[in-house]
Amino acid sequence: MAQRKASAQRFYGIPIESEELFITRLRTVEPSNAETFANALAREKSLRASYDRIEHDPDLWRPIIAARDVLSDDTGARRQIAQTVFESFAPQLDLSFAATIYGLAGLFLGSLIGELATAAFGSRQHRTAI
Template sequence: MLLAAWLLNSIRLAAALGIAILAMQAPAVTREYQAALLQLVRSSDEDIAQRKASAQRFYNIPTDDEARFIARLRVIEPSNAETLAGALEREKSLHTSYEWIERKPDLLRPMAAARDVFSDDSGVRRQIAQTVFESYAPQLDLSFAAVIYGLAGLFLGTLIGELITAAVAPRRQRPAV
């Protein structure tokens, strides 16, 4: 009886703490996702600048207006123009995502990042998120957002622990005194 009660309490505690620690990772994972977005934006900027410089050097096309630059390059080299247009679009999209998440308060950034990943039709952001999760090392973040997420995880974990223990060992009716 004592061992069973101890085991059930341990299950409740493990569920509560496990989900709390997991929930506390949300702000740190979001920062990693934002850093990956920013890194891709910067590398795309460099790639685009090199392509523009190359096209300007070989074809003497002014790079002031992107639309006009792409249109003139499309006449000379349609394949290169198409790839450059795709790179420009991707860079703008990733930059918009980064800025959108960055403008949110710290507490809402994990939800904004999740929405950004799940609303992506192209799958690029899902690949970025997958890479972030594969390379992520758990952290102990004591920021305000992490503490709030940890408390929410603690409450949710407690509820889940109670549900698990209720399913495993239904409570017995106590005799009336």
């Protein structure tokens, strides 16, 4: 965006005081270029707002917020971005020592919680059967 703005400023001699004023002045010289530039600026602002929403949410909620953002998009731009991301995604498996410890700790804690839940609910069912 900055390169396009600088190029238009050099070519048309329009000072960049604010984006709105720049687009207004560009419209008098080159209406089609101004319209394209205004649409690009609106898209950039919209994507920046989406990024800020996703960035400020907790890590576990980010995929849900991103999916909701894609589904609520009326223009289809976010769907195109999501499709490109899914097409170019390459899953990777981290086999470092830290990842192994993290995985084993999760497996252990998950098993422990499962056993505790089974013991708590299993004893109630066993007592009612007797």
